[in-house]
Amino acid sequence: MEKIRRNERMGAMMRLLSAAPNTVQNLSRFCELFGAAKSTVSEDIDLLRGTVEAFDLGRVETVTGAAGGVRYRPVVSREKARETIEGLCRELSGSERLLPGGFLYYSDILSTPEIVNRMGEILATAFYDPDPDFVLTMETKGIPVAFATANALGVPLVIARHSSKVYEGSAVNINYVSGSGNIETMSLSRRAVRENQNALIVDDFLKGGGTARGMVELMREFNVSVTGMAFVMSTLHPAKKRISGARSLMTLEVTEGDQPEALVKPADWLL
């Protein structure tokens, strides 16, 4: 095989690292792949670290120790996060997307990969520190953004269902009070999680907090700690939610009167 130049190693390494975010990859993998010495690969990594920093493209980190190596985190800077979210707020504000009953149509935003991936990276950036074992969401609308967050965190996604399914095996069911005040069921396969893990809850919408509260209680049944809660959108009213400590990307307020409008703003922690 021809000698592989640094140029080529940099491109290939960036692709391999970013394809498995937040996952420590052993240096010897790259040594073998490139037929290069460890010192050379280490230099490559130093260069790559500088590059992603210079262009605000995330972070390349070296992890020492027995299970050491290098990992890529698609960390989003405060500035870029704000820019992205401000753009979304402009798109979602106004009367065009308002539906009867004061609901906002944004399902398209919640399933456009480029937007969803960026939202997932912004949320993951806020939760690299507690370092959850998995992301939990409740079907359906939040699944893509929960998946993108799980991807950026390098952990599995776990999906709670409205009812238990034959293809999920034995399940734990709980009842919870939904936003509309109804008693609903939430179900999760016994195989989905293990005791003593840490969960990050991610969902698309936070209003009263009934569903989120249900997810917290579901995790308690599994002896799992909830290490954080993150939402795409939360309503300003009611101000008091059934859960506390949640982060959202945007807040929603619908003006009253003959011609109601949606006021969508970036959440405070992004400013």
Place this chain on the structure above:
Amino acid sequence: MEKIRRNERMGAMMRLLSAAPNTVQNLSRFCELFGAAKSTVSEDIDLLRGTVEAFDLGRVETVTGAAGGVRYRPVVSREKARETIEGLCRELSGSERLLPGGFLYYSDILSTPEIVNRMGEILATAFYDPDPDFVLTMETKGIPVAFATANALGVPLVIARHSSKVYEGSAVNINYVSGSGNIETMSLSRRAVRENQNALIVDDFLKGGGTARGMVELMREFNVSVTGMAFVMSTLHPAKKRISGARSLMTLEVTEGDQPEALVKPADWLL
């Protein structure tokens, strides 16, 4: 700003291209970002094209014309696809994951980002040619893999629901015959798609084909053509499905007798 070296440009460019798969990016974007001449950026792209090819990491393509530029497609080679799917088949075969009624538990596989992204890339590789406008799936289990496929194709994901929701606006509902023989409802927001688009259907499981047939009929209501159908798993029985022309990654057969086993195999087109 210091002069940016080719090494650095290669890493940054790879990240920017792969963050928006199958999306043509104008060369002038890179010229500005790197403060480099167009000829230099063109050389970088040629190098990058060679690199991803050499390491089997997808394809970097130059698109000519007014809206021209460069795009990255996470094309998976037949060899790598087969290797990935064979690994999954080994993990899914046997008796451990079999549930009462001959169902197979693989929800974990369907929501582990690294696996899901690879499956999405394999499916996208088969459908870059018809070049669909969006990916359609039916809630819930197939959403992550449909999202990953949409991401690799650079198109939106559209999610059909079991019933219409207030936050989706006015919707088209159809009835269809599910696998269990029940009449069920499938609903899609009017805003979700436009007339004369092309859809790629992606879902996790194909047995009788009732749900897939429902999705085809739903698309007809919107005057949308179905340009392909892709599934993670299809059962060998019944051999005759309600739809034809579907591709799946794996086939499932459950042996009969006292100790049933799941036989999971890569689909023929991957061999």
